[in-house]
Amino acid sequence: xxxxxxxxxxxxxxxxxxxxxxxxxxxxxxxxxxxxxxxxxxxxxxxxxxxxxxxxxxxxxxxxxxxxxxxxxxxxxxxxxxxxxxxxxxxxxxxxxxxxxxxxxxxxxxxxxxxxxxxxxxxxxxxxxxxxxxxxxxxxxxxxxxxxxxxxxxxxxxxxxxxxxxxxxxxxxxxxxxxxxxxxxxxxxxxxxxxxxxxxxxxxxxxxxxxxxxxxxxxxxxxxxxxxxx
Numbered sequence: 018x019x020x021x022x023x024x025x026x027x028x029x030x031x032x033x034x035x036x037x038x039x040x041x042x043x044x045x046x047x048x049x050x051x052x053x054x055x056x057x058x059x060x061x062x063x064x065x066x067x068x069x070x071x072x073x074x075x076x077x078x079x080x081x082x083x084x085x086x087x088x089x090x091x092x093x094x095x096x097x098x099x100x101x102x103x104x105x106x107x108x109x110x111x112x113x114x115x116x117x118x119x120x121x122x123x124x125x126x127x128x129x130x131x132x133x134x135x136x137x138x139x140x141x142x143x144x145x146x147x148x149x150x151x152x153x154x155x156x157x158x159x160x161x162x163x164x165x166x167x168x169x170x171x172x173x174x175x176x177x178x179x180x181x182x183x184x185x186x187x188x189x190x191x192x193x194x195x196x197x198x199x200x201x202x203x204x205x206x207x208x209x210x211x212x213x214x215x216x217x218x219x220x221x222x223x224x225x226x227x228x229x230x231x232x233x234x235x236x237x238x239x240x241x242x243x244x245x246x247x
Contacts, residue, residue, distance in 0.1 A: 030223035045243075046235040055228070056206065056235050060141045061130045063148040063191050067093055067100070068124030070156070070173045070188035079169065080177035080186035087169050091160050097123040103155035108147055110134060140196050141205065149174050149189040192217070203239030206232040 023041040028034055046052040071093035077084050093100065101117055108115040108130055116129035130144040137143075153174045157167050176187030183195045192213045193205050200208075209232060218224040237243045 030221065030227070044234075046231075046238055052231055052235060055231055057132070057135075058129065059192060059206065059209075059232065061132065061135055061144050063128045063130060063145050063189060065104070065126040065128060065148060065152055066124070066188045066190070067097055067126060068121070070152075073173050073188065074169065079172040080181070084169075087166075089162075089166055089169055091156065093156065094123065096159055100152075100155045100159055101126065103158060104128065104148070104151045107151040107154060108134075141193060142191075142195050145184070145189060145191045149184070149187065152189055201240070203236060203241065205236070206239060207236035 021041050024038045025041055025044070026034060026037040027039055043049060044052065046056060071091060073079065074089040074091055074093075077086070077088040079087070101119075101123070104126075105115045105117055108128065110131040110133040114131040114133075118127040118129075119125075120127065128148050130147055134143055134147055135141065153167075153171045156162070156170050156174075162170055174188050175184055177183075177185035178187070182197055184190070192209050194208050196205065198208075199205055209229070211229070214225045214229045218228055
């Protein structure tokens, strides 16, 4: 890894000097633990729109279409605690290592997938596939869904996949696109949409810029742009 004599000053988002004279290589994701934590959580955090899944199933809205006659009126939100417990149990590796944050009364979940699932995977999309499968199975098991209707639940969670290459219209989502939709090697962290940064930082402009810059910088290492003299 290249070493530089350049130094920078670090400021908080309200303009306070945090540390001066920091060697520039110390903010590299290869050496900075805070940057690595952000990257790790970006890959392991999966959103589950439980309220949206319930509404979609009731109306027969699957992926980006509507299938009349395949509606399922399931009290998912009334049983959210049991469903969340099932999701955690299935995604867990060592037991108790899956973290689920609830927002809007449990309508929206943020699932932090155990690190071991990512370490044992070939690509980062192993996290979304694990959560989508667990959500599907949790709903099927909770309401004793039969084989005919289980595919409807699966479509609500997985969207159009595998009829579409990505999980179009899915109730389970990630800020990262699937690898096949990236325009080149190492583009995953660079392809996060600006609206995601706005949402993640609660419309805080400085924090949004800092987060996007951190992941953009990390993307340069993914792409091979931070090697040798660079």
